[in-house]
Amino acid sequence: ADTTTASASASKTHKSKVLIIGAGASGIAAAKALAAKGITDYIVIEGRKDVIGGRMHNINWPPGTNGTVELGANWVEGVNGPTINPITELANKYNLVRTPTNWDDISVRDARGAVAEKVWGPIAEKFDAMHEEAAEMAAQRVQDGLQDMSLRAAYRMLGWNPTTPVEMAIEWNGFDAEQAERPDVSSHAYTADMHSFGPDYDFVVDKRGFKTIIEQEANAGGLGYGSQRLHLGKVVNSIQWAKDTGSSKATTNVSPTPQVTVKTKDGTTYVADYVISSTSLGVLQSPDIKFTPALPPWKIQSIFEFNIATYTKIFLNFPKKFWSDTEFTLYADSKRGYFGYWQNTKAKPYKKFFPDNSNIFFVTVTDLEAKRIEQQSDEATLDEIMVVLRKTYGPNTPRATHIHVPRWHSDPLFRGTFTNWPIGQVRQEFENLRAPVGNLWFTGEHTSLKYFGYVHGAWLAGLDIGGSVAQCIKGKCPSMPIHTTVKEDCGSSLKKRGFDVGERS
Numbered sequence: 028a029d030t031t032t033a034s035a036s037a038s039k040t041h042k043s044k045v046l047i048i049g050a051g052a053s054g055i056a057a058a059k060a061l062a063a064k065g066i067t068d069y070i071v072i073e074g075r076k077d078v079i080g081g082r083m084h085n086i087n088w089p090p091g092t093n094g095t096v097e098l099g100a101n102w103v104e105g106v107n108g109p110t111i112n113p114i115t116e117l118a119n120k121y122n123l124v125r126t127p128t129n130w131d132d133i134s135v136r137d138a139r140g141a142v143a144e145k146v147w148g149p150i151a152e153k154f155d156a157m158h159e160e161a162a163e164m165a166a167q168r169v170q171d172g173l174q175d176m177s178l179r180a181a182y183r184m185l186g187w188n189p190t191t192p193v194e195m196a197i198e199w200n201g202f203d204a205e206q207a208e209r210p211d212v213s214s215h216a217y218t219a220d221m222h223s224f225g226p227d228y229d230f231v232v233d234k235r236g237f238k239t240i241i242e243q244e245a246n247a248g249g250l251g252y253g254s255q256r257l258h259l260g261k262v263v264n265s266i267q268w269a270k271d272t273g274s275s276k277a278t279t280n281v282s283p284t285p286q287v288t289v290k291t292k293d294g295t296t297y298v299a300d301y302v303i304s305s306t307s308l309g310v311l312q313s314p315d316i317k318f319t320p321a322l323p324p325w326k327i328q329s330i331f332e333f334n335i336a337t338y339t340k341i342f343l344n345f346p347k348k349f350w351s352d353t354e355f356t357l358y359a360d361s362k363r364g365y366f367g368y369w370q371n372t373k374a375k376p377y378k379k380f381f382p383d384n385s386n387i388f389f390v391t392v393t394d395l396e397a398k399r400i401e402q403q404s405d406e407a408t409l410d411e412i413m414v415v416l417r418k419t420y421g422p423n424t425p426r427a428t429h430i431h432v433p434r435w436h437s438d439p440l441f442r443g444t445f446t447n448w449p450i451g452q453v454r455q456e457f458e459n460l461r462a463p464v465g466n467l468w469f470t471g472e473h474t475s476l477k478y479f480g481y482v483h484g485a486w487l488a489g490l491d492i493g494g495s496v497a498q499c500i501k502g503k504c505p506s507m508p509i510h511t512t513v514k515e516d517c518g519s520s521l522k523k524r525g526f527d528v529g530e531r532s
């Protein structure tokens with residue numbers, strides 16, 4: 028149990044067998060896996076003051092209505108496949124309200140207004156066929172042990188060279204809308220086909236928010252709000268995992284301490300035999316948590332090699348609906364990805380889940396655009412958006428009455444939205460990203476080889492690492508590969524990723 032000591036002069040120290048940092052999907056799954064193996068002496072600490080769920084996060088919006096919008100994860104991605112998505116299982120268990128998405132229900136506009144389907148339709152068909160070929164080619168190259176390349180290179184090899192605004196918008200919709208970065212910086216082998224548990228997506232429209240499945244799992248595991256084992260408002264700023272060498276230089280030659288000491292900004296100390304950190308890749312890349320001693324070079328390199336992308340949904344509420352009935356509208360600008368991807372809450376499958384007195388039309392931006400927009404005022408962003416909308420829908424388009432811009436990239440508890448696999452990173456780098464140092468273990472969506480980036484990836488990674496730590500406690504620690512030197516061995520190491528050509532289709 029949590030053994031707490033405090034004195035008048037010193038802040039509190041909590042001791043437990045396991046400390047889990049972060050109460051998102053991965054952290055809660057890790058706790059669940061520990062409990063399943065009979066380990067109940069753990070504490071979960073979370074930086075946010077009043078809510079768990081991490082990147083599954085909803086707000087009540089627009090103001091003055093009973094509407095709910097998801098600022099983070101919105102879809103159960105990969106449903107209706109041969110194997111059930113574990114998040115679908117949780118969604119069923121807790122009656123999470125969701126509605127299927129129809130990606131084909133789409134229209135396209137440009138600065139002159141609507142673009143005829145006979146113009147964009149064949150371009151979209153060409154892109155889809157080409158992208159499918161790129162996915163098959165990736166699987167074949169993995170089988171043949173060939174080196175990774177950028178997805179852009181594969182597109183070029185398959186004769187796809189977008190130049191017009193419509194071609195760029197179609198490509199953005201077909202790739203960036205999923206990975207939140209450009210094909211130019213993305214791995215062909217790892218990102219050409221991201222489908223996992225199935226080809227379809229369920230859009231979450233539950234008033235309790237997508238995070239309710241995490242909250243309810245936490246509750247079932249004795250980690251409900253107010254419980255002794257869930258400590259909110261605890262922002263970790265230091266982790267001591269090995270003897271302090273006194274040097275700030277990364278070195279592999281350190282002796283891990285039997286216990287890990289974690290300190291939080293408010294002066295609380297946690298001492299545990301094992302610590303599982305579920306903070307995002309973006310947090311690990313930032314200087315916010317001081318590791319003592321510095322993490323080993325192989326660990327640091329793996330953390331910096333991977334990308335955390337930014338996917339920003341900008342929510343807008345208008346006095347009336349002026350857009351088309353399709354679920355999605357692509358706006359094709361000469362600047363690729365410029366306010367290009369619009370979702371319609373008045374579309375048939377969604378309408379009944381959003382308040383009648385709201386007219387929400389939201390637009391997604393990614394990558395550099397997302398980061399740029401976070402830096403400016405919401406009013407400035409709305410001004411830009413209104414210029415776009417008035418160009419394509421006409422000068423009388425009403426100005427939005429409300430705007431909400433999430434700032435995932437600048438939020439110190441996240442520093443981005445989800446992981447994207449960059450060009451040429453080999454499996455060994457990934458194994459290093461996932462590997463523990465001493466008794467400090469790592470989980471989170473970025474540590475799921477098959478499903479990085481997704482809620483189900485975070486959940487499965489948490490179950491896996493929680494289970495491994497439980498085994499360690501029982502004296503049967505599983506061995507995790509660590510590569511102190513990473514050699515170029517991309518193709519053959521990719522083969523070991525755990526899937527083959529057939530499995531991904």
Ligand SMILES: Cc1cc2nc3c(=O)[nH]c(=O)nc-3n(C[C@H](O)[C@H](O)[C@H](O)COP(=O)(O)OP(=O)(O)OC[C@H]3O[C@@H](n4cnc5c(N)ncnc54)[C@H](O)[C@@H]3O)c2cc1C
Pocket residue numbers: 048049050051052053054072073074075079080081082083098099100101102103104261262263264305306307310315316338339340435439440441443444445470471472473480481482483485
């Ligand atoms: C905008 C957006 C859209 C997305 N869309 C989808 C989608 O549709 N479908 C899908 O499957 N996935 C989607 N994702 C990805 C999905 O949300 C994540 O992969 C998943 O929720 C990550 O869970 P996690 O437990 O790994 O990390 P997190 O949810 O980030 O949990 C980590 C926790 O650690 C806490 N923390 C961080 N630093 C510290 C610190 N220093 N001290 C204490 N606590 C700390 C954080 O507050 C957080 O609660 C989306 C994400 C975003 C942001």
